[in-house]
Each structure stands twice: as structure tokens, then as C-alpha cells.
Amino acid sequence: MTKHFWQEEFETLGKKDLQKLQVERLNATITNASRSSFYSKLFGKKNIQPGAITDIAQIAELPFTTKQDLRNHFPYGFLTLPKKDIIRLHSSSGTTGNPTVIFHNRHDLNSWANLMARSLFCAGVRDTDVFQNICGYGLFTGGLGFQYGIETLGALSIPAGAGNSLRQIKLMRDYGTTAAHAIPSYLGRLYEVFEAEGLDPKKDTQLKTLVIGAEPHTDGQRKRIEEMFGVKAYNSFGLSEMNGPGVAFECTYQNGLHIWEDAYVVEIVNPDTLQAVPDGEYGELVMTTLDRQAMPLIRYRTRDITRILPGQCECGRTHRRIDRITGRTDDMFIIKGCNVFPMQIEGVLMKIPEVGSDYMITLETMNGVDEMVVEVEVRNDWFQGDIRRLDKLSKTITHQIRDEVLAKPIVKLVEAGSIPKSEGKAIRVTDNRKNGLN
Ligand code: ADP
Ligand code: ZN
Numbered sequence: 204m205t206k207h208f209w210q211e212e213f214e215t216l217g218k219k220d221l222q223k224l225q226v227e228r229l230n231a232t233i234t235n236a237s238r239s240s241f242y243s244k245l246f247g248k249k250n251i252q253p254g255a256i257t258d259i260a261q262i263a264e265l266p267f268t269t270k271q272d273l274r275n276h277f278p279y280g281f282l283t284l285p286k287k288d289i290i291r292l293h294s295s296s297g298t299t300g301n302p303t304v305i306f307h308n309r310h311d312l313n314s315w316a317n318l319m320a321r322s323l324f325c326a327g328v329r330d331t332d333v334f335q336n337i338c339g340y341g342l343f344t345g346g347l348g349f350q351y352g353i354e355t356l357g358a359l360s361i362p363a364g365a366g367n368s369l370r371q372i373k374l375m376r377d378y379g380t381t382a383a384h385a386i387p388s389y390l391g392r393l394y395e396v397f398e399a400e401g402l403d404p405k406k407d408t409q410l411k412t413l414v415i416g417a418e419p420h421t422d423g424q425r426k427r428i429e430e431m432f433g434v435k436a437y438n439s440f441g442l443s444e445m446n447g448p449g450v451a452f453e454c455t456y457q458n459g460l461h462i463w464e465d466a467y468v469v470e471i472v473n474p475d476t477l478q479a480v481p482d483g484e485y486g487e488l489v490m491t492t493l494d495r496q497a498m499p500l501i502r503y504r505t506r507d508i509t510r511i512l513p514g515q516c517e518c519g520r521t522h523r524r525i526d527r528i529t530g531r532t533d534d535m536f537i538i539k540g541c542n543v544f545p546m547q548i549e550g551v552l553m554k555i556p557e558v559g560s561d562y563m564i565t566l567e568t569m570n571g572v573d574e575m576v577v578e579v580e581v582r583n584d585w586f587q588g589d590i591r592r593l594d595k596l597s598k599t600i601t602h603q604i605r606d607e608v609l610a611k612p613i614v615k616l617v618e619a620g621s622i623p624k625s626e627g628k629a630i631r632v633t634d635n636r637k638n639g640l641n
Pocket of ligand 1: 444507530
């Protein structure tokens, strides 16, 4: 019999049974969390009793946890177990203060590997696939997170690591890679290297599935990736505070990301009032772990903006879907009095065929006025053409961005490959303004 789900017993649970499981697991999580110094103090102050939850809606009565709380209680303030029981940590870079660190015991790592395997299966990956994991291994969760998921699923894993495009292409061709994971901003660059080598990934590889995530991207960018590589590209969402990848994933219907509700409680709140918003409305994603022992987190404010997509998915999974992340609450910048999210600009650019795969936004003070400079890579065949053509394209882009964000940008067209690439996730905005927000 063909298997349709990785774990049907969880993936197709009816609403009532799913909520019953969540209540049980939330009570256990509260009991467990109160062993950490952070939550024992917080629960004491707020008089929160373990076992008091009878309806999952009561989660709204619990306090939030923020990134600042994680930083303030760095490194061990959230730990519920003695160090001898902990077997791995992952941590963020911490360039702006204490890093955030998450600890796992064996149960947690098994549970994560299982969620990752479930996610990959949901995106159509099978044990017959050859899966190349093109991302950094180490403290970043994308490497080991995917690695254990691929192994749990039973596909042949190629732990390729990040960068070195020529080697990535060689691995793909040597071993007949059929599926791969990479951050979307890297794939445009990888394609340029294919082209420079006189290769076409559609003909010269056996790729059929790409898993893309770890950074915001628009549907336009996904479509471009699908066309360049001749594949289906599935959106993968996660954050290290909730393990890493394997939190929410698109299924083969590609209509939103199933968020695994047996492992997480999902809430969407208005970031100002912190009240829940109705399904379908955008707000900040708030998540609670339900199956993590070493370091449970309750009502963690992710700062990611998304919404719950109402209705059932045709695939049969009952876990609700979130829409693609439009950005983080702290991504937004204000220019000429207009609130702008970088993804609004990407959305405009990716619809223009002459535009290449990369862009960069720089905020500058010029003659005392704050300006938004948008550098846009243009396909090389276009760049070498008639100057008037470029002028016209630049005007079109300027108008379309202005129509979208209401502030007029200064658009600079540059050659493909000329925008500097960061090692990991793309940095879309640099703020060089004299007085910061304006
Ligand atoms: P950092 O906070 O240092 O970037 P993480 O690796 O934990 O470390 O990154 C998680 C964040 O990456 C998420 O909170 C979200 O903002 C972003 N992210 C992850 N996956 C996606 C995705 N599929 N779409 C958009 N943003 C994503
Ligand atoms: Zn589905």
C-alpha cells in the first residue's frame, strides 16, 4: 500500500482529538518548564499552577516569552534538566549582544528528526530520493536539522554544506541528486554558475524537488527558482527557538505551510495589543513547544508576521496552515514617512522579467534628505544593450516600487552577480542614515 503520510496517527487527527492532545501536552510542558529558574520565578509571580489547563484557549492567560528573556537568562536559565542529560546546543550568532541558545536532550533531538522527516515526506520527498543539503552545518540549525530528518526518512543524504557552487554542481551530477535544500537567495547565484559552466540544471541534473526556506522570499522568487531549475520548490519555515527547520512546511499542494500542531501551539496576535487576531488576518506568530523536554518555551514571540489560512487542505492533513512569512516585525523601516517591508520591494522586482536574481536596499542621507536606494541586478543580455532601454527599465521599476510602498526610490541598475553576497542569509537592507529612523 502506498503511504500517504509519514505519521497518519498525528497528521490527520480531528480538531477535538488534536486539541485534547494539546491540552495534555501543554500541562506536561508547564510542569516541566517550572523546573527551570526562569519559568519557576515567572509562574510563581503569576500564580500559574501546573495541570490547570482544561481548554487549549486558556493558553492566552499564560505570559509571553521574548528573545530578550532568552538573552537575559543566557545561557542556562531556561534549562529544566541537569547538564549531563543534555546532548546538543544550537545558538544564533549573537552579533547584537548575548546569543540565544537552545539545548536538547535525546528525546528532543528524536522528536525534531521525526518532525523533519514528516515535513520532507509532506513535500513529496521519499526514501528513493538522493537529497543534497546545501547549507551550513554547525551552530546553524539548517545543517543538522535537515541531516537527521533526511536520514530518518531514509533518503540518501549528501551533507554538502554551504557555498562552493562548482562542487555543489559536481555532487549533483555525480550522484544524481533528485532533491535539495538551500536558502532561496543562494539559488539564483548557483544558477548563474550553472550558466557560466554552459550547463542547464533542467537538462544536466535530475533535480525535481527543492526545499527553500530560512529567509523571507516572495512567491515570485519561488516561481523563478522553479523555472530556473525545472523543479517544484517548497517553502520550509522554522526558527532555532522552536528547534529549527521542521516547524511548518508546504505540502505538494503548495498552498500554505502546515504547522505541526501536535508539537506546537500556534497563535497569531496583534503585535501592539498582543490580543489574538481572527483567522485570515496578519499578525505576529506566537508559538509554544509541546514536545520538548530540555528547554520548553511558552508563548514565544517569534516576531515573524504571517496569518492562519482558513479552511482545510486537500492533502488530508488537518494541521492548520500559515501563509508565507511576509517579514519580521523588526524588518520594517520608515522612509519618507512610509512604512516599508523589504518583501514588498522584492514582490515588485520579481514580477519584472528583465530583473536578475538579486537586489539590495540602502537607506542613505543625501543632502540632508533620507533616500531609499534600490540596487537591482539586471540580466546580463539586457545590461549590455541600448542605454535608453535601461533608462526606461529604471523608470518602470521606480514607478512600480513607488506605487507599492508610496515612497519614491532611487533605482540603480547593476550587472548580474555584482551585488556582494553574504555567507548565510541575504541581508536585504543597510541603514546608513544619519539619524536612524525618519
Ligand atoms: P536568526 O534569528 O539568527 O535568523 P534562525 O535560523 O533561527 O536564526 O532564523 C529563524 C528566522 O528565519 C525566522 O524567525 C524567520 O524570520 C526566518 N525564516 C525561517 N524560515 C523562513 C521562511 N520559510 N520564510 C520566511 N522567513 C523564514
Ligand atoms: Zn496539505
